[in-house]
Amino acid sequence: MLNEKNANLLGDIRPGTAMNAVFKRMWLPVMTSNHLAPGSDPEKIRVLDQSYVAFRASNGQLAVFDEKCPHRGCSLELANVQDDSLRCIFHGWKFHVSGKCVETPNEPDPRFPSRVPLKSYPVKEAGGAVWVYFGEGQAPELPDLIFNLLVDDQLCSRRAVCDYNWLTGLEAILDPSHLGILHSSWIQKAPDSSSSVDLGAAGANLAPTLECEETDHGFRYVTLRSMGDGSSYIRVSEIVAPNGVFIATTDPGRKLFIMSVPIDNYTSMQWYFRHSPDGPMPESDRSWAIGRSDLDDNDFYQTPKTQPRWGQDREAMRRGESFTGFTDIMFEDFIVGESQGAWPDRTKEFLGTADKAIHFARQYLLERLKSDVPPLPKPGTPLYHLQALAARIPGDEDWRRVTETEQAARAERYAGLRG
Amino acid sequence: MDALLALLARTSTSVMSDALQKCGIDGQCRGIGPINPGDRVHGVAVTARISPYNAASKHHAEYMDLLGPGSVPVLDGRGIREGALWGDLRATVAKRVGAHGTVVDGMVRDRDGCRELGYPVFARGAHMLSGNKLAWIEERDVPVTIGGVYVRPGDFVLGDGDGVLFIPRDAAAQVYDQAAPLQEADERMLAALRDGMSLVEARNVYGLKSILPPR
Numbered sequence: 163m164l165n166e167k168n169a170n171l172l173g174d175i176r177p178g179t180a181m182n183a184v185f186k187r188m189w190l191p192v193m194t195s196n197h198l199a200p201g202s203d204p205e206k207i208r209v210l211d212q213s214y215v216a217f218r219a220s221n222g223q224l225a226v227f228d229e230k231c232p233h234r235g236c237s238l239e240l241a242n243v244q245d246d247s248l249r250c251i252f253h254g255w256k257f258h259v260s261g262k263c264v265e266t267p268n269e270p271d272p273r274f275p276s277r278v279p280l281k282s283y284p285v286k287e288a289g290g291a292v293w294v295y296f297g298e299g300q301a302p303e304l305p306d307l308i309f310n311l312l313v314d315d316q317l318c319s320r321r322a323v324c325d326y327n328w329l330t331g332l333e334a335i336l337d338p339s340h341l342g343i344l345h346s347s348w349i350q351k352a353p354d355s356s357s358s359v360d361l362g363a364a365g366a367n368l369a370p371t372l373e374c375e376e377t378d379h380g381f382r383y384v385t386l387r388s389m390g391d392g393s394s395y396i397r398v399s400e401i402v403a404p405n406g407v408f409i410a411t412t413d414p415g416r417k418l419f420i421m422s423v424p425i426d427n428y429t430s431m432q433w434y435f436r437h438s439p440d441g442p443m444p445e446s447d448r449s450w451a452i453g454r455s456d457l458d459d460n461d462f463y464q465t466p467k468t469q470p471r472w473g474q475d476r477e478a479m480r481r482g483e484s485f486t487g488f489t490d491i492m493f494e495d496f497i498v499g500e501s502q503g504a505w506p507d508r509t510k511e512f513l514g515t516a517d518k519a520i521h522f523a524r525q526y527l528l529e530r531l532k533s534d535v536p537p538l539p540k541p542g543t544p545l546y547h548l549q550a551l552a553a554r555i556p557g558d559e560d561w562r563r564v565t566e567t568e569q570a571a572r573a574e575r576y577a578g579l580r581g
Numbered sequence: 582m583d584a585l586l587a588l589l590a591r592t593s594t595s596v597m598s599d600a601l602q603k604c605g606i607d608g609q610c611r612g613i614g615p616i617n618p619g620d621r622v623h624g625v626a627v628t629a630r631i632s633p634y635n636a637a638s639k640h641h642a643e644y645m646d647l648l649g650p651g652s653v654p655v656l657d658g659r660g661i662r663e664g665a666l667w668g669d670l671r672a673t674v675a676k677r678v679g680a681h682g683t684v685v686d687g688m689v690r691d692r693d694g695c696r697e698l699g700y701p702v703f704a705r706g707a708h709m710l711s712g713n714k715l716a717w718i719e720e721r722d723v724p725v726t727i728g729g730v731y732v733r734p735g736d737f738v739l740g741d742g743d744g745v746l747f748i749p750r751d752a753a754a755q756v757y758d759q760a761a762p763l764q765e766a767d768e769r770m771l772a773a774l775r776d777g778m779s780l781v782e783a784r785n786v787y788g789l790k791s792i793l794p795p796r
Contacts, residue, residue: 165777509777514785521786525769 164508168528173327173505175424176211180531184404185210187538189304190423191291191433192216194321197460198224198292204248206239210296211426214283215239219246219259226294228281231255232263257282289435290319305539306546307402309419309437311579316443318436318451322463322496328405328430330499330506331422335407336523338370338385338397339516344498347484348491370397372515373561374522378543379403381526383519384561389554396561398551399519404527404537406433410552415440416447417549428504432463432496439549439576454490463496472497546580547573582753584761585737586651589623592764594743600760606752610728610745612660613684613703616692620701622682622740624653626732626747629721631658631666631687638717641671647721650679653738657725658687660705664712667702669694676700684738684745686727688712703740 164172175181192207193216204217206229213229215238223246231238236252243249247264249256255275256265261282263275284295288310295301304310309317324331334340342349370385380403387395400408406421421433436451437443455462466472466488474487474497488494513521530537539545547569555564589597594609601608615621629644648654654675658666667683669691675683682701683689689704690711722734730747737748748756766787773783 163778163782168776512779513782518786521773525773 163511163513164524166509168524169508171531172524172527173329173508174427175328176427181404181424182210184531184536184538185424186297187302187536188297189286189293189295189301191289191319191321191421191431192226192294192423193292194319194460195287195290195292201243204239204241204243206237208425208429209294210424212296214294215241215248216292217243217248217259219243221246221259223259224285224287224292225257225259225261226283226285226292227257227261232278232280233266289437290314290317291321291433291435302541305402306544306580307406307419307435308417308439308546308549308576308579309435311546311576311581312437312439316438316441318434318443318448320434320436320451320455320459320462322432322434322455322492323425323461324430324432324463324496324499325428325467325504326430326499326502327427327505328422328424330502331430331432332405332407332523333520334495334499335399335409335420335422336383336401336519337517338372338383338399338519340498344486344494345491347486348494370516372518374519375562376526379539379545379548380537381522382565383522384565386561388557392557393554394557394559394561395554396551396564398561398565400548400550401523402545402548403530403539408548408550410550413447414552416450432492434492439579453492455492463493466493466497472500544573546576582737582750582757585748585753585757586623586625588757588760588764589737589739592739592760593767594739594741594746596764596767597739597746597748597756597760598743599763600756601746601748603759604752604755606749606756608730608746608748610684610686610730610747612705613686613728613745615740615742616689616702616704616707617696618742620682620703620740620742622653622684622701622703622738622745624651624681624738626655626684626734626736626738627652627680628655628657628723628725628732628734630719630723630725631656631716632719633715634717638719639721641716641718644718644721645671645674645678648675648678648680652678652680654680654683655725655727655732655738656683656685656687657727657732658685658716659726661687661715662705662708664688664710664715665690665708666712666716667704669698669700672698672700672702682740684727684740686725701740703745 192209198218200218200222201220204215207214207216214226215229216226218224229237231250233255236250238248241248241250247256247258254267257280258264263278263280266275284301286293286304370387372385374381374383380401382398382400384396384398389395397410408419411418417437419435423431456464476487478484479487486494527537551568598609627647656666666687667685667689672695685704688706688708689702690709692707695702724733732747735750739746770783770787
């Protein structure tokens with residue numbers, strides 16, 4: 163459980179809060195790169211309980227401004243798109259994609275536009291997403307997470323909007339024991355892989371041992387499952403503080419980074435950065451990534467929300483065909499998260515031994531929030547070589563050693579990507 | 582063993598005792614405690630065996646010369662209760678040379694003086710009777726027995742409200758490896774309990790079962 167004070171400290175991301183300040187020190191993905199075509203309508207976006215407007219000029223450049231016109235606060239979502247600019251429909255003030263006000267037709271002074279305090283934010287496109295820095299001052303480097311260094315045909319980056327607090331989204335990824343239960347029907351249908359990654363093993367042993375340790379990029383946790391034949395099945399997840407996690411998938415070629423980004427206290431974006439660092443992503447992987455979710459990359463979780471009980475198929479449950487009555491593994495996570503409540507009462511929880519990583523994450527965040535060191539990667543820490551790991555290792559092998567060896571090998575293999 | 586000393590500076594005898602138990606080491610002194618509330622000591626033992634005066638006895642001054650910063654005078658008086666083996670005069674000198682506190686298997690006196698001096702003393706008790714004839718140095722810098730624990734010069738000492746324990750120098754690394762995670766779990770559990778978590782839940786998320794010494 164968390165007491166109310168700590169629950170608020172972690173969950174509350176409104177302007178002025180400690181977590182808001184943390185998120186404003188980092189680049190945040192706000193929409194998929196393919197969402198806005200050149201010259202398309204401006205789009206209102208909400209992040210960190212504030213509203214912005216994004217548009218892509220016909221020259222392909224993208225801009226993110228405060229949603230409200232700096233003049234009288236008319237929404238720029240309503241603006242005209244003209245000459246690589248947004249023109250407010252109220253008094254015709256015109257804002258160029260470069261972030262400058264270039265015309266104010268109702269003001270005679272020609273120097274007037276240059277004095278208009280348009281709030282424009284640094285934007286970058288990488289990893290199939292549009293990243294924005296909402297903080298003050300000089301933006302830091304865009305994180306060199308490996309998918310940010312890859313090209314389009316190596317990526318399948320998708321975004322879902324879920325009706326729950328960002329912490330719920332993070333904690334869903336820090337909860338390894340649900341894998342063999344919530345996703346049990348899915349695991350049984352997953353192609354049995356003879357590779358080192360073995361979701362069947364995850365399902366076979368429902369009560370793994372969990373260990374966590376702090377790192378320069380945040381922390382990592384490992385689940386250790388004794389396999390009966392003297393070997394251990396380990397799954398190591400790397401948490402890039404405060405809100406992103408590399409988790410292991412069924413196929414060693416399929417890499418996945420999940421990130422929970424707050425929209426407001428009751429809504430968050432769940433990002434799925436699937437990537438294939440060693441070459442183009444096969445079409446089969448792309449369709450596997452989409453699964454049975456909705457096709458819109460920028461909002462792939464729509465259908466269940468429109469249906470009673472999220473469209474749960476009770477008949478399939480009665481027939482024993484499906485444990486959850488849901489068909490998509492990602493939907494299963496979103497739906498249980500939403501069912502906990504948009505702002506769950508964490509003072510009423512009862513954590514068990516399987517919840518160590520969740521508790522570790524909360525303590526990590528709380529300790530940092532109460533100190534001078536923000537819950538972010540240590541400045542200058544390289545991230546490009548981080549990946550999750552799933553492997554069968556001899557029972558007497560130390561998982562830390564295996565993790566470090568793998569990481570060192572990746573650091574060498576992918577060093578060239580950093581340019 | 583700077584890491585161990587740093588740990589001793591902030592940990593408790595209960596945590597270190599659990600670590601000793603996990604290592605199968607019997608280092609907890611019986612019958613010896615602080616003479617003033619709040620006394621805490623950690624450091625490196627500088628030993629001496631005490632006995633009544635005889636022709637071979639050495640003067641205390643010879644022993645006191647061994648003390649330096651971070652040392653802990655450890656006096657084996659074999660538990661005698663007939664007179665005090667330590668008092669505020671020696672405490673004043675020990676403090677001046679940087680000793681962290683004194684452990685005596687026997688009695689001490691000047692409890693109030695030691696408190697005012699801010700010098701921690703651990704003993705079987707305090708009594709005003711002089712140890713004039715009893716408290717001579719038989720041998721210094723030799724193995725001694727304190728509260729039933731065999732102590733070599735250079736062993737590590739920790740004392741607090743729960744008593745005194747010794748960590749053999751040659752087991753320092755092993756004890757440290759057991760104690761560091763115990764101390765961390767202890768601190769984290771305390772914080773979680775203060776924040777309102779139930780004992781059962783805290784045990785779940787900190788996995789105390791696996792880190793406490795076996796029953």
